[in-house]
Structure formats: structure tokens, C-alpha cells
Amino acid sequence: ETGVTQSPTHLIKTRGQQVTLRCSSQSGHNTVSWYQQALGQGPQFIFQYYREEENGRGNFPPRFSGLQFPNYSSELNVNALELDDSALYLCASSPGQGTSGTDTQYFGPGTRLTVL
Amino acid sequence: AQKVTQAQTEISVVEKEDVTLDCVYETRDTTYYLFWYKQPPSGELVFLIRRNSFDEQNEISGRYSWNFQKSTSSFNFTITASQVVDSAVYFCALSEGGYQGGKLIFGQGTELSVKP
Numbered sequence: 001e002t003g004v005t006q007s008p009t010h011l012i013k014t015r016g017q018q019v020t021l022r023c024s025s026q027s028g029h030n031t032v033s034w035y036q037q038a039l040g041q042g043p044q045f046i047f048q049y050y051r052e053e054e055n056g057r058g059n060f061p062p063r064f065s066g067l068q069f070p071n072y073s074s075e076l077n078v079n080a081l082e083l084d085d086s087a088l089y090l091c092a093s094s095p096g097q098g099t100s101g102t103d104t105q106y107f108g109p110g111t112r113l114t115v116l
Numbered sequence: 117a118q119k120v121t122q123a124q125t126e127i128s129v130v131e132k133e134d135v136t137l138d139c140v141y142e143t144r145d146t147t148y149y150l151f152w153y154k155q156p157p158s159g160e161l162v163f164l165i166r167r168n169s170f171d172e173q174n175e176i177s178g179r180y181s182w183n184f185q186k187s188t189s190s191f192n193f194t195i196t197a198s199q200v201v202d203s204a205v206y207f208c209a210l211s212e213g214g215y216q217g218g219k220l221i222f223g224q225g226t227e228l229s230v231k232p
Contacts, residue, residue: 045221088159103218104151104166107163
């Protein structure tokens, strides 16, 4: 069984640019969630997708957007990058609908984004 | 409001010592789920355990044990006979049932350092 994978591992961008981060969920997992983890902090929930639709959103502005595809892959897009967007971005997949809260989320290794 | 507090920012022990990581949570829901994750230096969050609010039985898995007490809203994690490989940041997380229950609310994490 393949785990959750993310690409790229590291990324450096400049302020104002746009970035796309990618995630491949564990096979059979219909729900994907994205988290932002600033240095020394716990992960913060960005949003969740279930069957290609946004299923819940945290306290992040609209310039954070996502897509989920039928093949268990997903993307996190961030427009107009700011210095504070520098963080580790984690993708997690889970087998159910996500909203029940019962499912365990399995995380990928993350993408380290640096905004200069 | 939901909240998870891990008051211990850093703990340092010598190998073979026992160590307990504290976690206190706040929620108004009667149905909720508690998790512990381990984050080694590689960055990936590794799932350790999930507990639902109706199951207060303590759990033991090898050198790991968890003590869930609803009366004090705590879900503490003990490592017995710690080893150097246990060195990591440990996160406690809360997930609520119902709509938007899929998001995980993390504590700030406790960095555990086990010295030989």
C-alpha cells in the first residue's frame, strides 16, 4: 500500500509569486486535507476536499485554493505569496468522508516553502 | 471553542527513563476524537493513536501508553524506557464529530530529546 506523497520537497519563491504544491493520497482515500505548519508551531488546518469538492475550510484567505482529482491526487495553490507563507505544507488523506471526524488522517512528508 | 494545550515545550531525558507528555483539550462537543502524532526531523507526521470520547480505557502499545481522562480533559502519553529513536516532536490533536468535524486541531507540540 503506497503512502501519501508530496512534491516538491523544497521550494523557494519570491513575494508576489504563485505556487502549486502537489499531493498524492493513499490509494482508496477519498478525503484530502491540507495543513500549514510554521516553524515551531503545530499544523493549522487550511481546507479539506472530498470527492473533488471543498468540504471545510480553516482561517485562511481566498488566495489559498485547492483542487482534488479523481485519481487521488490534489493540489494546493497559493497566489500573491507573502513572507508569512513560509512554512511546511502538509497533505493528509483519510478513507471516509472526512466530516465525521472519525477517520484517521495519514500525512505525507510535506513541502517546505520559503518565500523571499 | 476547541483548543489543545501541550504545556511542555521541550523535555530532555536520558535513555531508559520514563517520560510523560501532557495534553489538555477543550471542546463543547460530546463526540470527539483525540490523536497523538510523532514528527521526526524528516517532517512527516506519523500517526500513533486515536481515541474517541466514549472510550476512556487506557491503552498500551509496547513501550507507549495513553491515559485518557474526561474528568480533567486530558489525554497524556507515556513512553516507558525511552530510547534515542523516540527523539521527535509529539503533537496531540482533537477532531470533532459532525459537519466540519474532519479538521484536526493541534497543540503546539512537545519536543522530546532522549540522550544516550
